[in-house]
Amino acid sequence: xxxxxxxxxxxxxxxxxxxxxxxxxxxxxxxxxxxxxxxxxxxxxxxxxxxxxxxxxxxxxxxxxxxxxxxxxxxxxxxxxxxxxxxxxxxxxxxxxxxxxxxxxxxxxxxxxxxxxxxxxxxxxxxxxxxxxxxxxxxxxxxxxxxxxxxxxxxxxxxxxxxxxxxxxxxxxxxxxxxxxxxxxxxxxxxxxxxxxxxxxxxxxxxxxxxxxxxxxxxxxxxxxxxxxxxxxxxxxxxxxxxxxxxxxxxxxxxxxxxxxxxxxxxxxxxxxxxxxxxxxxxxxxxxxxxxxxxxxxxxxxxxxxxxxxxxxxxxxxxxxxxxxxxxxxxxxxxxxxxxxxxxxxxxxxxxxxxxxxxxxxxxxxxxxxxxxxxxxxxxxxxxxxxxxxxxxxxxxxxxxxxxxxxxxxxxxxxxxxxxxxxxxxxxxxxxxxxxxxxxxxxxxxxxxxxxxxxxxxxxxxxxxxxxxxxxxxxxxxxxxxxxxxxxxxxxxxxxxxxxxxxxxxxxxxxxxxxxxxxxxxxxxxxxxxxxxxxxxxxxxxxxxxxxxxxxxxxxx
Amino acid sequence: xxxxxxxxxxxxxxxxxxxxxxxxxxxxxxxxxxxxxxxxxxxxxxxxxxxxxxxxxxxxxxxxxxxxxxxxxxxxxxxxxxxxxxxxxxxxxxxxxxxxxxxxxxxxxxxxxxxxxxxxxxxxxxxxxxxxxxxxxxxxx
Numbered sequence: 001x002x003x004x005x006x007x008x009x010x011x012x013x014x015x016x017x018x019x020x021x022x023x024x025x026x027x028x029x030x031x032x033x034x035x036x037x038x039x040x041x042x043x044x045x046x047x048x049x050x051x052x053x054x055x056x057x058x059x060x061x062x063x064x065x066x067x068x069x070x071x072x073x074x075x076x077x078x079x080x081x082x083x084x085x086x087x088x089x090x091x092x093x094x095x096x097x098x099x100x101x102x103x104x105x106x107x108x109x110x111x112x113x114x115x116x117x118x119x120x121x122x123x124x125x126x127x128x129x130x131x132x133x134x135x136x137x138x139x140x141x142x143x144x145x146x147x148x149x150x151x152x153x154x155x156x157x158x159x160x161x162x163x164x165x166x167x168x169x170x171x172x173x174x175x176x177x178x179x180x181x182x183x184x185x186x187x188x189x190x191x192x193x194x195x196x197x198x199x200x201x202x203x204x205x206x207x208x209x210x211x212x213x214x215x216x217x218x219x220x221x222x223x224x225x226x227x228x229x230x231x232x233x234x235x236x237x238x239x240x241x242x243x244x245x246x247x248x249x250x251x252x253x254x255x256x257x258x259x260x261x262x263x264x265x266x267x268x269x270x271x272x273x274x275x276x277x278x279x280x281x282x283x284x285x286x287x288x289x290x291x292x293x294x295x296x297x298x299x300x301x302x303x304x305x306x307x308x309x310x311x312x313x314x315x316x317x318x319x320x321x322x323x324x325x326x327x328x329x330x331x332x333x334x335x336x337x338x339x340x341x342x343x344x345x346x347x348x349x350x351x352x353x354x355x356x357x358x359x360x361x362x363x364x365x366x367x368x369x370x371x372x373x374x375x376x377x378x379x380x381x382x383x384x385x386x387x388x389x390x391x392x393x394x395x396x397x398x399x400x401x402x403x404x405x406x407x408x409x410x411x412x413x414x415x416x417x418x419x420x421x422x423x424x425x426x427x428x429x430x431x432x433x434x435x436x437x438x439x440x441x442x443x444x445x446x447x448x449x450x451x452x453x454x455x456x457x458x459x460x461x462x463x464x465x466x467x468x469x470x471x472x473x474x475x476x477x478x479x480x481x482x483x484x485x486x487x488x489x490x491x492x493x494x495x496x497x498x499x500x501x502x503x504x505x506x507x508x509x510x511x512x513x514x515x516x517x518x519x520x521x522x523x524x525x526x527x528x529x530x531x532x533x534x535x536x537x538x539x540x541x542x543x544x545x546x547x548x549x550x551x552x553x554x555x556x557x
Numbered sequence: 558x559x560x561x562x563x564x565x566x567x568x569x570x571x572x573x574x575x576x577x578x579x580x581x582x583x584x585x586x587x588x589x590x591x592x593x594x595x596x597x598x599x600x601x602x603x604x605x606x607x608x609x610x611x612x613x614x615x616x617x618x619x620x621x622x623x624x625x626x627x628x629x630x631x632x633x634x635x636x637x638x639x640x641x642x643x644x645x646x647x648x649x650x651x652x653x654x655x656x657x658x659x660x661x662x663x664x665x666x667x668x669x670x671x672x673x674x675x676x677x678x679x680x681x682x683x684x685x686x687x688x689x690x691x692x693x694x695x696x697x698x
Contacts (some may be wrong), residue, residue, distance in 0.1 A: 099583030527603030
């Protein structure tokens with residue numbers, strides 16, 4: 001019979017005072033299912049761990065049950081003890097008799113019998129455990145950065161270091177949308193000066209290989225081993241290998257063609273903020289008639305309702321434009337028509353106040369229409385209090401939000417990552433995984449994930465770089481999840497149910513055998529396929545039907 | 558003594574949310590009846606409806622399946638599958654003339670220690686009203 005050892009941890013007074021461990025030991029001894037029972041004051045202490053190793057070796061136990069705290073606390077600790085005791089770390093079951101028993105059960109007798117039940121279940125379970133091997137694969141530390149805007153540039157700079165190459169792929173020229181900018185808010189520093197500095201840095205970093213005027217045709221593979229096909233400027237196809245991918249494809253400004261009331265495309269001197277930005281970089285602000293405008297209206301939140309979200313940057317950007325106009329054109333009148341001001345940064349409030357001090361007017365409206373009367377543009381608007389008014393202006397700048405890059409969908413399909421309801425890449429978890437995606441090794445940064453300021457985009461790029469630097473280390477192999485699924489070749493009927501439900505694309509049909517196979521690199525070990533499989537072929541390691549059933553049987557005895 | 562009168566509940570708790578929530582209940586020293594014995598799974602989607610039926614036919618007075626809230630699954634969409642499977646399980650229970658009050662699906666996040674206690678306490682009280690699971694005495698399997 002297999003020799004199972006049971007260890008009861010007193011956890012100081014934590015468990016010993018709430019549960020009658022002696023009674024448990026006595027009962028388990030009567031069951032006659034374990035080869036030995038030991039009790040200890042604190043198994044996770046250095047002394048406790050030493051005791052465990054010595055005791056396991058001395059008694060020649062083959063499988064171990066430890067009744068102590070939550071697996072969250074010390075499962076890894078005791079698995080290490082298993083290894084030190086020359087046992088497979090998975091030949092072990094930890095019973096949580098502290099958090100989920102001792103600490104929540106006021107009655108000692110009730111706590112004791114609950115703990116006894118759980119321990120018996122664990123003993124019955126551990127009997128059916130399999131020795132699992134930690135799997136490792138070779139991995140490539142190099143990085144593919146898609147998109148050469150400021151986010152991509154920053155991501156490349158942060159990931160490029162000794163023994164790690166970065167492929168920075170840009171469809172046009174390095175710099176992306178920032179190339180069209182005149183000034184940056186809230187510092188009012190020249191955008192090109194800042195950008196050129198960054199580009200020079202990229203060019204001086206030997207580890208970064210830049211592909212300009214190039215397209216990513218395909219990315220295949222998985223975490224640690226991606227292969228990308230790039231079509232370079234000479235229309236040659238080049239293959240590069242990398243372990244991870246950062247998608248920094250940015251966003252596009254919303255074009256308000258469909259919103260007739262703003263007169264965009266109808267009247268000459270109506271521009272989007274992005275178009276106006278281009279004008280500022282050429283330093284020439286004139287109306288179509290060739291004269292500088294005497295009055296400029298900037299309308300906020302254009303298309304806000306249609307997009308369904310706030311783009312976070314347009315309010316501050318509008319103020320930047322207003323200040324630029326005010327500085328360049330003597331005596332010009334600049335009016336900001338806004339509904340709500342969004343100033344989501346510690347420096348933005350001050351920026352707003354300064355903008356006001358420059359003599360820029362802020363007018364809150366509830367509705368607005370751009371019209372033309374006898375060659376003069378007129379803004380007809382409704383104020384907050386529903387009073388209607390009209391204002392002649394020479395130029396209108398429409399502050400529109402950001403919409404997803406149309407390429408988002410292509411990359412989403414290529415790399416099996418979802419997009420959100422607005423069409424941006426969907427992060428793995430809003431709070432727990434804001435820059436990772438459900439495809440391991442693929443990260444999203446900057447406006448590809450949603451509207452962000454340059455600062456925030458760069459922070460995200462840095463965060464993605466950090467994730468990569470810490471998970472793919474040159475010279476080290478990649479450790480894979482051990483508790484993965486596998487498919488029994490004899491049982492599988494090739495129905496493909498598991499293929500459809502796997503969130504990670506870890507299951508595919510092997511066409512030659514007509515059965516489903518698991519890619520162990522992609523499998524995260526949730527066990528969904530094992531529940532869905534109609535023929536019992538898909539199995540979840542360490543959570544096999546047998547193990548769970550045996551646990552259940554003992555609990556219900 | 559209490560153990561004889563308490564309903565016996567088998568609780569499938571997912572590792573990421575519900576089991577952590579149960580841990581939090583303990584850490585916060587919240588008290589609840591010792592009726593539920595937990596089984597930890599990686600994801601609630603590992604809970605095959607057969608487990609629920611098996612537990613019930615094995616004499617469990619109640620079965621609780623608990624996972625992360627919709628949209629919060631550690632594995633993206635596992636709990637949506639759990640939800641559908643649970644609906645099917647309920648249908649099977651109805652068809653077989655079994656009491657659906659004995660099975661329960663609850664979303665409990667890692668920060669909801671109090672909710673875990675509330676769910677278990679309430680479920681226990683309900684099961685006390687329904688009485689012991691008669692299946693064990695009536696079914697031969």
